[in-house]
Amino acid sequence: MASMPSTSVSVNGHAPHTNGSSSHESTSPSETSAATFDANTAPPSSSSYPSNGLPEQIRSNSHNEEIVSHLYHAGFQTGNYADTVLHVHQHVYRLHAIILSRSPYLAHLMSTSPQTSGQRVIYVHLDQEPEVTQEGFAIALGYLYSAISLNLIREHNARGVLAAGCLLGGMEDLCQYAYNVCRQSMSIDTIGAWLEFVDSIPSPSDGSATPDIASTSVFGQYAQRLKDDVFHFLVVTLPEVLEVQRGGLDPSSSGRDVLLQIFSRVPFEMFKSAIESPTFAIGSDQTRFKFAKDAIELRKRGVARGLGAEETVVLAFGQGNFGNNVHVTRKLRKRPLWKVNP
Known part of the structure; x- marks a missing residue:
């Protein structure tokens, strides 16, 4: 019987063979048995099967590193063979759709942006995301190509990287790394900037009103963790x-x-929680009370000034354990009433 003509279809350069098997001319049963016997009994050569597979693993790791390095340098930094143009912050990036699709945010943009020419063009609008800096966005973009971007994260740009990573999505390792750098960057010199950041995080709503979307909402769970x-x-x-x-x-x-100077700039809710916290180990209740009074005097000249509220501290005796007897309150100042003569 005449044999059927063989066909071969290639997908991305791979022949349609199962588990790496190849097609051969038909053989007789005896030839098949002999081939099977030889394959089952012949000992594998040391060159084909190295001990523990280490040489292959080493070569594989090296090969993968070469590919990733090429993608980052030739693909991201140079933009060779780009099929997508991304506009953000008055900057233009020549990138690759298959790499950008790792980000759910960018994948959605690409799928919803009309393509009128050979290259896809997408625009990332960050007017409502001031925490996403240009440097942070560039580092997060590079991370889609290679983890080498982690080496570019520093204390001064970590929060921008975290914001960009949270926005783009699909890069939890980058976000966690940037978050750790943020946490470690907190010091006497930087706490002022971090207090401004905390002050921009909205307090949990009681459901009575719809809060405005804050610029810090891009951080998701990391906003509360940083707070x-x-x-x-x-x-x-x-x-x-x-x-x-x-x-x-x-x-x-x-x-x-x-300590007083720093606490004079702390947002009220955090100031109240800190003064009343038993973990704020600065001495006895009387010492804590005196410290709170002095801090409030400074706050009247700073953050509390012009807010239409008056902060006070109360020392209660015998109402709890250490740290629970000092309470800070705030009440609105009454507006003066003006009498209008008829």
Whole structure:
């Protein structure tokens, strides 16, 4: 019987063979048995099957690294063979759709942007995302091509990278790394900027009103985590760094002055929580009360000024454990009434 003509279809350069098998001319049963016997009994050569497969693994890792390096340098940095043009922050990137599709955000943009020419053109509008900086966005874009972008994250750009990574999506490792750099960057020198960031995070709504979407909403879960880290820095790390001990604050100490200056800029809800927290180990209730009063006096000249509210501190005796007897309150100032003569 005449044999059927064979056909071969290639998909991305791969022949349609199963598990790497190849097609051969038909053989007789005896030839098949002999071939099977030889294959089953012949010992594998050392050159075909190296011990533990280590040489192949090493070569595979090296090969993969070469590919990723080529993608990053020739693809991302140079833009060779690009099929997509991305516009953001008055900057233009020549990129590759198959790589950009790793980001759910960019994949959606590509799928919803009309393609009128040979190259796809997409626009990323970040007017409502001030936390996504140009540098942060560029690092996050590069991470789609290679993890080498992690080496570019520094304390000054980590928050912008985190914002960009959260926006683009699909890069949790990058976000976690940038978040850790943010957390480690909190210091006496940087706490002012972090307090401004915390102040822009909206408080949880009680459901009575629809809160405005804040610029920090891009951070998702990381916004609350950073807020918690700032609080921990204020009540635990900062007193340790300034050598403020549980034994009490010396009114003339430089550490107390620095602590007061910082607490004079803390948003009210966090200020209240910090003063009332039992983990804020600065001494007895009386010491904490005196510190809170001095801080509020400074706050009247700063963050509390012009807000139409008056902050006070109360020392209660015998109502709880250490740290639960000092309470901070805020009440609205009454507006003066003007009498109009008829």
